[in-house]
Amino acid sequence: MDFFVDRELPVPLRTQLQGLIEYGIACGELAPGEALPSVRELAEKVGVAPMTVSQVYSDLKAAGLIDTRPGSGTFVSDSHQARLAGRADVSELHRQIDHLIDESRRLGIRSSDLVSLVNARAFYRDSVGPRLRIVMIGIFQDATASYAKFIAARLGRDVTVEPMTVSSIERNPAAMARANSADLAITFANRHREVATLVPNTKVVTISFTPSEETRRALASLDSLASIAVVSRFPDFLPIMKSGVQRFAPHVSEITATTLEAPGLETLLANVSVVIYASGAESVTDLLPEGMQAIEYRHAPDTADIERVIVPIIRAAGVVSQADDTSKRDAIDAKV
Incomplete structure (x- = not known):
């Protein structure tokens, strides 16, 4: 040497x-x-x-x-x-460490910060045991946090689900490092390619999202004489959103869809009785007359997709899901 x-x-x-x-x-x-x-x-x-x-x-x-x-x-x-x-197998670990160092430098992460991240991750794993760490990567912070909470409740105590937004990963090197060190990333189907590019070191899967139970109940309870304005930030989401409103409020016939930036928005809002706004378009509520009903059209992860896509992955990792716990309890109860 x-x-x-x-x-x-x-x-x-x-x-x-x-x-x-x-x-x-x-x-x-x-x-x-x-x-x-x-x-x-x-x-x-x-x-x-x-x-x-x-x-x-x-x-x-x-x-x-x-x-x-x-x-x-x-x-x-x-x-x-x-x-x-x-040990011969440790040479591969050295290669992975070198790759991690190279990647951190590419992201502008200082060596001291990388060491801190590794130490924090090691301490976390030692303290909680072999838990699987998942990141739910969405667009809007509040909505993504609700998705992560919903998924975590379905998967059980041996899995953590951290909400992260695409913009936070792009802006924050520490957030990008956390996302790239996760065991699994979940996102929307139309964001898969974007997210996979952001977190190349993490397996990325997509699941479906459906209108939440609260949204469905709110739409079903609308007066049949209501006039509705459906508002979204993104034009390409309007057809899906309007179709969902028609599905869960079939008794309401007067529905107009528009975007947050559309000309004449305030005039439209002044002539309807209910506003249904997509997550991320909350600012529309600042334009509403006092007392006007406003409903957020919020989604929730599809339970069937969680069972079909995510549960097999965590089972393969040796982690027991909430669904597995329930099945075991049911089997024990049946024997008793």
Whole structure:
């Protein structure tokens, strides 16, 4: 192994030398039982004071990484770290670590921040055990949080579901790192390609979303004489949204659909009795006359898709879902 220090770095020479030897042991370049240069030899080779090398050796010995044998010299000890480096399967882990470092640099994440993220993730996994971490990636924060809560309730205590938006992942390197370290990402079918590009290290799946129970009840309870304005931020969502309103409020015949940015919106709103707005178009409520009924057309994840798409994945990972718990209880009750 080559021993060197860089005097142009803002890092003490002693720290550099100690880190170099630790890295050599961890990566297998210095194998258990291998002899290290004497204090004088290493000091001359690196160009530092013998006292510096002596202090480094003393710290490494205290850490159990090297042994000093009187009359024989200094050797790499048979430490746990050295044994790990000697395992053939750990070389793949080193490759993955290098890839993680390269990816973090591409994202502009500093080495110290990456170490903090890894430590936080390791602490989390140690504290909660083998839980599966899922990210629900949506467009609007409040709606995405409700989707994540719904999915988490269906999957049970051994799965965590974190809500994240596309914009937060794009803007925040830490959020992108969290999303890329998740076990699974869930999103909408029309956002799959976009999300898969944002989180290339995470498996991305899509599920269907249907109008929530609260939305369906609110639409079903509308007066048949009501005149409705359906409002969305996105023009391409209007046909789906209007169709859903007609499905769950078939008794209402007067329905007009428009976008949040459409000319004449305020005039339209002044001539209807109920406004149904899509998630993300909440600002339309600021334009409504006092007392006018407004209903958010909110979706919820399709329960059947959760069972069909997500549950098999978490089962394959060895995690028990809420559905599995229910099935086990039903089986026990049947036996009793």
